[in-house]
Structures are given as structure tokens and as C-alpha cells.
Amino acid sequence: GQQLNQSPQSMFIQEGEDVSMNCTSSSIFNTWLWYKQDPGEGPVLLIALYKAGELTSNGRLTAQFGITRKDSFLNISASIPSDVGIYFCAGREGGSEKLVFGKGTKLTVNP
Amino acid sequence: GAVVSQHPSWVICKSGTSVKIECRSLDFQATTMFWYRQFPKQSLMLMATSNEGSKATYEQGVEKDKFLINHASLTLSTLTVTSAHPEDSSFYICSATPGLADYEQYFGPGTRLTVT
Numbered sequence: 001g002q003q004l005n006q007s008p009q010s011m012f013i014q015e016g017e018d019v020s021m022n023c024t025s026s027s028i029f030n031t032w033l034w035y036k037q038d039p040g041e042g043p044v045l046l047i048a049l050y051k052a053g054e055l056t057s058n059g060r061l062t063a064q065f066g067i068t069r070k071d072s073f074l075n076i077s078a079s080i081p082s083d084v085g086i087y088f089c090a091g092r093e094g095g096s097e098k099l100v101f102g103k104g105t106k107l108t109v110n111p
Numbered sequence: 112g113a114v115v116s117q118h119p120s121w122v123i124c125k126s127g128t129s130v131k132i133e134c135r136s137l138d139f140q141a142t143t144m145f146w147y148r149q150f151p152k153q154s155l156m157l158m159a160t161s162n163e164g165s166k167a168t169y170e171q172g173v174e175k176d177k178f179l180i181n182h183a184s185l186t187l188s189t190l191t192v193t194s195a196h197p198e199d200s201s202f203y204i205c206s207a208t209p210g211l212a213d214y215e216q217y218f219g220p221g222t223r224l225t226v227t
Binding site (some may be wrong): 003030031033035040041042043044045046090092097098099101102103104106 | 113117143147153154155157160167174202206213214215216217218219220221223
């Protein structure tokens with residue numbers, strides 16, 4: 001099925017560093033969502049974006065809906081060990097209730 | 112708010128038997144529920160979209176007779192894996208959407224199915 005291009009695939013960082021990951025699509029999306037998944041668990045919604053250009057924060061997390069509506073990024077500031085996990089972007093095209101998922105970014109934080 | 116539960120969290124069954132997985136929205140009514148399958152180290156793959164009182168819409172390549180979905184109420188959807196085989200072993204996750212204009216999907220904790 002259709003998938004988004006999510007990068008990087010994995011990241012290894014030191015505690016305290018900032019992190020940035022992004023997703024791009026060939027299609028225009030009306031909604032961008034960012035999720036975090038821990039091993040053996042379901043994804044947890046972090047941030048939802050509904051308007052082009054929208055910049056939304058959730059604690060140390062900030063995400064933006066790209067102006068072209070074909071991309072989005074997620075930033076994590078001052079990373080901590082519990083930020084470890086897999087982060088997925090997901091997009092929704094207009095007229096559809098289904099989400100298209102990226103392949104995920106695996107984040108490792110070294111204390 | 113927006114809590115989704117799944118039961119069981121893990122199940123082991125013998126080849127040829129059927130397994131039912133329940134997905135419940137605990138604190139909201141879900142107009143739509145979705146069923147995903149996830150293989151190790153891979154992303155989520157949508158299997159089907161389920162609306163209360165309607166037949167589920169299956170994604171291409173997903174056998175509707177093998178993966179039976181019932182959405183009996185606004186808070187409950189079930190996935191039954193019929194005549195399970197080892198290749199059906201996977202992590203099955205459901206999600207639910209609260210409202211018609213709200214496209215945020217809230218996921219359950221997943222069910223690990225192992226078919227021996």
C-alpha cells in the first residue's frame with residue numbers, strides 16, 4: 001500500500017540533544033499525525049495537525065504541517081531516556097478516513 | 112480521555128482454530144474503528160475499516176472470509192481470525208475515531224497472536 005517517506009530510519013543521540021525527523025508525501029494531506037510506539041504496545045498519539053503551516057507543541061515536542069501540505073516534521077528538544085521508541089508519522093488525504101503511515105524512526109537515547 | 116482497550120493482549124492457538132480479538136473504546140463512542148497488522152520492525156498495515164452497523168471495508172489483499180470483523184456497537188469491534196495458520200502470527204492493533212470531523216485515531220495496546 002501507499003506509504004510516506006519518513007526519515008531518518010534510526011537515530012542514536014546523547015541525552016539532552018535535540019532531535020528532528022520528517023515525513024514527505026507525493027500526495028496532499030489534510031491531516032498529519034505523529035505517534036510514538038513502545039515495544040509490544042500500540043502507538044500513542046503525540047500531536048495532530050490540521051492546517052497547512054500549523055505549528056503545534058506538546059511539551060518538549062513540536063510538529064509542523066508543511067506549507068505544501070506534502071510534508072511534516074517533528075522535533076524533540078532536550079531528549080531524555082524515556083523518549084526512546086519508534087516514532088511514526090501518519091497522513092490523511094481529503095475525502096478519506098484512512099491513515100497512511102510512514103515506516104517509522106527508531107530513536108535511541110544514550111544516557 | 113480517548114482510551115481504547117483490546118482483549119486479549121496475547122493469545123496462543125493451534126493451527127486450524129479460530130481466535131477472536133475484541134476492541135473497545137472506553138470513554139467515547141467510535142464512529143469508525145480500524146484494524147491493523149504489524150510485523151516485527153515494520154510499520155502498521157491497515158487491514159480493514161469498520162463502521163458500526165455496516166459491513167467492514169477490507170484493504171486489497173486481505174481475505175474477508177479469513178479475517179471476520181463485526182462492529183456491533185459504537186464501542187465494540189471484534190476481529191476473528193478463522194482457521195488460523197502460523198503465517199497469521201502477528202501483532203494485531205485496533206484504533207478508533209471519536210467523531211465524524213475528528214480524524215485522530217486512538218490505538219489499543221495490541222494483541223500478540225501466535226499460531227502453533
